[in-house]
Amino acid sequence: MAPERFGNGPLGDLRVIEVGGEVGEWCAKLMADLGADVIKIEPPGGAAEREIGPFLDDIPTAERSLHFWHYNTSKRGITLDLESAAGRELFRRLADTADVVLESYPPGYLPSIGLGYRELEGSNPRLVMCSLTPFGQQGPWRDYRTSDLVHLAVGGQMGECGYDEVDVAGAPPIGPGGGNAWHTAGHYAFIGIMSALFYRGVQGAGQYIDASVHDACALTTEGGVTQWIYNHAVVKRQTGRHAAANPSPRTQFLCADGRYVNTLMFGLRMSPQQLLVVADWFDQRGLAADLKDEKYQDPEALNGSMPHIIEVAERFFAATTSDEVYHGAQQRGFALGPVRAPEEVAADEHFRDRGFFVTVEHPELGRSFEYPGAAAIYHASPWSIRRRAPLIGEDNVEVFGEIGVAREALGVLRESGVI
C-alpha cells in the first residue's frame, strides 16, 4: 500500500504531533510547511501562545495573534487535556498513528503521566520522539526557568552583541530580538528528528531524542568559541560587527538616507585591483580622495592604509543613499548589504522573483495576508503554506474521527473538559 500523502512537500508522508508549548512550534511549523501533517495539541480553550501579540487590527483575541499565526501555519489543531485519563488515552491512540512526537513539557512530565517514550514506543516502535526543552533531560540546570532572553544570556549570544564604548557608553550586552533562542533550538531539533527518521527508513526502528535549547545556543556563535578553545582569546562586543579579542575596524556605516550598510569589504584584506574599482566608484561623486594614488598599488602599503581608506569610504557612504551603496557595491563584486527593516525586506524585488512572500487566506475573516515563505525552493517537492494556523480545536472532528472517536461523543468530551 502506498503511504498516504498529506502535502506535496518533501515530508508529505509524515505525521507529527506537537505538544507542550512554544519551544517546539517553530520546528513543527518548518515540518508542516514542508508537507508533514502536524497535529498541534492545545489545552482546552487554546494554547498560551495565542496570548502573544501583536494582534490583527490590534484587537487582542485568541484567534488574532500574529505570533501564533506565523508559528503555526499548515498545522491541524486539536484540543486535549492530558491531565484527564480520557485525554491521556486519546493521546496514546494518536501517538500510535504518528511518525514523530515533538514535546516541550518540563523534563519528566510526560513519563509521570504515563506518556513517556517508553510507554508510547511499546505500541508504536517506529515512533521518533523528541523532547525539546530548555536544558535537556539531565544536568544541574535541568529544571531552571527560562525565557528567550535568558537563553541568549547563558548561550553566549548577548556576550557577543553590543556596542563600542564610543557609540553607547556603558551599554549592556544586547540580546537580539525576534525569538532566536527558540529558532536555533528548533533548527537543531529538526536536524535530529530528520536524521532519526532517515535511520528508521533504513532500519525500521524509531528512537528518543533529548534536545536542549541551551546546547543549541551555545553551539551557534561561529568563531568565538574556537578562538577561546584554540587561542585562549576571549572575544568582546563591538558595534555592528564580530566580537573580537582585539578591537577591529568598523564595518557599519551611516548613509545619506539615515540608514546603515554593513560590510566586510574594508574589514578584510583588499587587493590593489579592488581598490581601483572602489576608487573609480567613489570618484563618480568626486570623493575618491587619494585612493587612485600609485602608492596604494603596493599590497603592503595598501593594507597598512586601511584606516585611511575606511575614512574615505565613510565620507562616500555619508553622501550616498544606502540603496545606491548596496547595488553599487554588489555590481562591483563586494558582498555588502543594507541594514534593512522588515518593511524594506518586504519590498525587495529579488525575493518577490523567488516567490518568497506568499498570500495566505483567512476564510473566517474573509481576508488574506502576506506571509514570509520558504528559505529554499524544492524543485521536486514544493514547500507551501497549505492553510493558515488552526482555530482553537478546529480539527477536533476530523482528527478524533480518524482515530475512531464517534462524532456524537465529542460533545460529551467537551463538556467533560477533555477536549
Place this chain on the structure above:
Amino acid sequence: MTSKPLEGVRVLDFTWVRAGPWCTRWLAVLGAEVVKVEWPDPRLAFNGRIGGAMGAQGGGPNAGGHANDQNAEKLSITVNVRSPKGLQIIKDLMLVTDVVVENFSASVMDDWGLGYEVMRELKPDIIYVSMAGFGHEGRHAAYTTMGPSVQALSGLTFLSGLPDAPPAGWGWSYMDDTGGLYGAMSTLAALHHKQATGEGQHVDMSQVAAGITLTGPALLDLSANHRPSRRAGYPPGNRAHWPGTPLMNNYRGRTVAPHNAYRTLGGEHFDWCAITCATDEEWSSLVALMGSPAWATDAQFATNVGRLEHQLELDAHIEDWTRTVEKYELMDRCQASGVPAGAVQSTEDRVEHDPQLRARNLFTPMTHPVIGTFPMQQAPFQLSATPVPVSRHGPLLGEHNVSILGGLLGISWDEIQDGYRDGTLWPAHVPMEHVDYLFERPSGQLASREG
C-alpha cells in the same frame, strides 16, 4: 559499534568559508560520508584552513583550530575541478554520490561544467543543495554575501540594538551558522523525500531568505497591520518594551517587565545577568528574594502593566541589588526562587565554567595529529538508538586522496602521485609543505587492490 543515522549516505562537499562547512559538519556528525573537495590555493587561505583560530602560526594547512572543529568527521580530497582530469574525477565520484552541497555564488558550479543538469545526467536521483546567499533564482542571483550582509539584508541586524542608536547587530555570523543549519535541514528533507519516493532534486536555498523567515511576526505586523518597524522605541534593547514609547508588542514574546540584563558584582565586561518575569508570581518571588524592599512593594510595581510603565525606575532598583551579587550566584539564587535568570556568559565561561554544558558533555577533548588535544564541540541533541559522538578530528588536507580516489574510483598510487605533479591534485605553483603524509604509501588492502 552502533550505527549512526545517516550511515550509507555519501556527500560530495564543495563548501567553503562557514555556512556550507557548518551544514556538512552536521551531515558528517550524523554519519554521512562527507567528502570535502579542496583546492589548496594559499590565495584562498587553503579553503579556510588557515585564518581564524590558531591559523596564523605558520603550521601550514593542517594547523587551523577553527577548521579542525568545523570539519570534524569529514574526509578530504584535493582535486582541481578546473582541469580536465580533475573534472573527470569529480564526475566519476558523482556516480557514487547521494548528495552534493555547495555555497558558492550562483554561477560557479555551472561555470565548472558541474551544474545540476550535468549532475543529473550522471546520477538521476542525485540531491543537489545549493546555499547561495541570494539563491539561484531571482534578479539579484549574481549578488554575493557574507554572514554580516545576510543578517543586514534579511532584517536580523535591524532588530538587535537600542532605540536611537546604531544597530548593535550580531557579534558573529549568526546567519553563517543558521544558514548552515538550514542547508542541513534542506538536505535531510530532500533525503527523506528520496527515501520515500526514489526521487532526487535540486534544492535552491537562499541564506538571506532563511534569515527573513526568522522575522515572521514583524512581517505580519507589517502586512496585516501596516505597522513598520522603523518606529519609536524599536528595537527595545533587551526589554520587551521601551519606556516612554507607545505600549505595544515588539516581537520578543510576551511584553513583560522586568526583562533586561543587569550589572552584577565586579562590573567587568561579562558581569551581567538577564532576569525576566513573565508572571506576577515570578515577580513576587523576585521581590521576596531581594528581601522585600519598600520600593518593590509599591503598588505601581504590583502588576505587569505597572512595571512596564515604570520600567526605568524598576530596572534601576533591580540593578542596585544585582550589582552586589556575583552573576552565577545571582542566577542560582533567582532560579532557586523560581525566577528566570541567566548569567551572560563569555566564550570562556561556556567552555570552562558552565556546569550544565559540562554535564551534557558539549565539549570533549579530542586529539588532532598536528595541533594537539583540544575540546571539540559535540551535538546539541542526544539520539538514544544511534548516538552521534563527534569522534574524528577535521581531516588533514588531502588525507583521503588514496582511500577515496583509490578505494572508490580505482585510481592507482602512481596515478595519484602523478596528479600531485601535473596540476590535477595539487597546484603547480604551491610547494607541498606540511603534507608529507601524501607520499606515505598505505599498506594493506588499498595497496594490494592495485596489484
